[in-house]
Amino acid sequence: MPPKSLPAFLDQIGDLLDMKGENPFKVRAYHNAARALSEVDDLDEVIRTGRLREIQGIGDAIATKLEEYIKTGKMTYYEELTKEIPLSLLELLQIPNLGPRKIKVLYDTLGITNVGELEYAARENRLASLFGFGARTQEKILEGIEFIKKHKGEFLLGDIYPLAMKIKEGFDKITNPELVDVCGSIRRRKEIVRDIDILVAGADSKKLSKHFRSLPEVEDVIAEGDTKTSVRLNLGIEADLRVVSKEAYPYALMYFTGSKEHNVKLRGIAKKKDLKLNEYGLFTNGDSVVLRTEAEVYKHLGLAYIPPELREDIGEIEAAQSGKLPDLVRFEDLKGTFHVHTHLSDGVDTLEKIVEAAKKMGLSYVGISDHSKTAAYAGGLKPDTLRKQWDEIDSLNEKSRDFHLFKGIESDILPDGSLDYDEKILEGFDFVVGSIHSSFTMKRADMEKRILKAMKNPFMTILGHPTGRLLLGRDGYDVDMKNIIEMAAGHHVLLELNASPYRLDIDWRYLKMAKQQGVMIAINPDAHSTAGLSDLFYGIGTARKGWQERGDILNTRTAKEVTKIFERMRNEKRG
DNA sequence: GCCGTTTTCGGCCCGACTGTTTTCAGTCG
Structure with a gap:
């Protein structure tokens, strides 16, 4: 079975060709075509109008194959290819230090087609004598298999970033901090990273790599040369140090x-x-x-x-x-945030504590949103408790001129698409984050209908964690983000960029599309404690990755402006 | 397999390190 999306399909063909030993430029052509396809905003439209060939990177050969697949659900080329090269070989590419050339040798000589067979053959000492292999390679393959079994080689940015910064700070103390940086996918703020890249400029590379090797977190030294040192850290992640001259x-x-x-x-x-x-x-x-x-x-x-x-x-x-780069939103642009839980539902801190922590971060407002009544597992609020919270918010707002609390709720979107309170209560909120917390496995069409109905509710303000995914943990529920974005645009609903490093949902890859459709984004920490507010850092990274500018983000507005926006939204929805 | 304001043929990014080699292929980023 080919994978779901066309780009993934082309990537797979590229990998298969690579393992077959095809011309590397042909291999790259498939990967390039995959990337080109994934950048197209409205692929359906391009396909419908037969304009695949107009995409840079897609020529006659690939276009013809794609068209066959779109028309018939089959691609003869792919079927022939998978007869030659079993699909299961793809999983071997995940193993560190094992690439297409060696996989081909393993397949051709020992008939190895998957990780299980490879591990068995390595333990039986059958790899060491293969051409181009040796005892050390066999050992490294076994280590690699252990590694992917344990971690799949992937780590959350939120787990790794603090560690990477700690390593950087260690170097700052022994050399010029201006010439030490964490690079790679961490600097690019990818939500999932595979390694830590540290770059240092300095003349004494021996001293610098010694410092690196001697870090308390280092478990193994994997490779060591004049300019590059690779180690495995205790979290299981690999870290590379590169030392270059100041000029370079x-x-x-x-x-x-x-x-x-x-x-x-x-x-x-x-x-x-x-x-x-x-x-x-x-x-x-x-x-x-x-x-x-x-x-x-x-x-x-x-x-x-x-x-x-x-x-x-x-x-x-x-x-x-062409001078059309966006002027990206910055952390300092944030004036407040929404989607913060208190001790009344499943959070741990009181309103006062939250206000204090938010002020310390330089914020001037917070939108409180505890869970709604159906979320009994999370201490969802009954109407009585809500009214008490509102009173408390009112009195805190009266006391404080330089800080504002917005009254909100994270309302479950029930399976039938309704929100979790009746209109009388919904009216009392400044904003409503509508989120899905149950019936995750609905079919796509039903799930989208459910969300659409919620969006039509005049009180719904923000769609919370739009796909419900947990990074490295759980796929999101089955929705087409393109449809969700269009629905949000059509029904005056904002989309949340949930800043929790476990979620980072909406995905940055869709943020550009939201921007084009004019859908405003709220960067929300989904904080369950005051410490959770600092997740906004990851939210900003993701927003920047998605080309977001200050004007695209709700919480770069002042509290007054936000109040007006909420009022206007409610009027538009009703009107 | 893709591409072209030098090109419709001949290019397609570049270097470090490892392990297996007797001068280099494979892998990685």
């Missing part, structure tokens, strides 16, 4: 921040200008061009500075060429 630092910073695809395109641009770009510099006929910052390097290539979060090669380079 900006180039290395760009290089190790990636993404790979972004870098590839940059080098292509350099090459067209008769320049060579690598992690050590920018060269013209072997002479290096002396530049001091990333921004200068971009400028020299004819580009505006591209913030790290955008470097995924999804249009940012073209935007930088």
Whole structure:
């Protein structure tokens, strides 16, 4: 069975071709085509109107195959390919240090088609004698299998970021902090990361790598050279240290921040200008061009500075060429936030504590939203308790001029799409976050109907965690985000960017689409304690990754402006 | 397999490190 989405389908074909030993440029062509497809906003429309070939990266050959698949549900090429190369080989690509060439050898000589067979063969010592293999390779494959079994090689940004910063701070103490950075997917604020990349500029690479090797978190040293050291940390994640000269630092910073695809395109641009770009510099006929910052390097290539979060090669380079890069929202732009739980439902802190913590973060308002009555498992609020909370909020608001509490609720969206209180109570809220907490397994059409009905409710303000996913834990419920965004646009509902690093939901890949549709985003911590408020940091990272500007975000507005927006929304919905 | 303001053919990003090799292929980012 081919995978659900067309881009994933093409990626899979690329991987299969790679393992078959095909021309690497052909392999890349499939991966490029997959990326190109995933960047198309309205793929259905492009397919319907037969304009696949107009997409840069899709030519006749791939377009014809896709059209066959769209029309018939089958792709002859894919079926033939999977007869030659079993699909189960794809899972072997997840194992560190095992790539397509070696997998092909394993398949051709030992008939190995999956991780189980590979582990067995390695334990039986049957890999060491294969061509290009040896005892150490066999050992590394076994370690790699252990590793993916334990972690699948993936970690939450929220789990890894603090550790990465701690490592950076350790280097700050022994060298110039300006020349130490955490790069890679962490700097790009990907929600899931696979390793930690640390870049340091310094002359004494021996001393720097020794410091790195000796960190208390290091369990194993995996590789060690003059400029690069790789270790495994106790959380199970791999960390790489690269040491470069001060002169090379900006180039290395760009290089190790990636993404790979972004870098590839940059080098292509350099090459067209008769320049060579690598992690050590920018060269013209072997002479290096002396530049001091990333921004200068971009400028020299004819580009505006591209913030790290955008470097995924999804249009940012073209935007930088034409001066159309967004002015990304910053943490300092946040004036308040919504979706905060108190001790009355499943949170731990009181209103006073929350106000105090929010003020410390520089916020001037918070929207309180405990769980609604159906959420008994989370201490959902009965109307009586609600009224007491409202009184308390009123009196706190009277006392404080420089801080405002908004009255809200995280209302369950019940299976039939209704909200969890009657109109009399709903009227009393400043805002309502509608969330799905039950009946996750509804069919797509039913789930979308359920959400649509909730959105039509005149009191619903924000759709909470739009897919309900838990990163590395649970897939979201079955909805087409494109439809959800259109529904939100049509019914004057905001979408939440749930800032919890376990969720980061709505996904940044859809934020651009929301922006185009004019759907405003609320960056909410879904905090259950005052400490949870700091998750806004991850929310901002994700918002930036999704090209969001200050004007796209509800909580960059002042409390007064927010009040007006809520009033206007209610009127629009009723009108 | 894709692409073209040098090109419809001949390119397609580049370097570090490891392990298996006797000079380099594979993997990774």
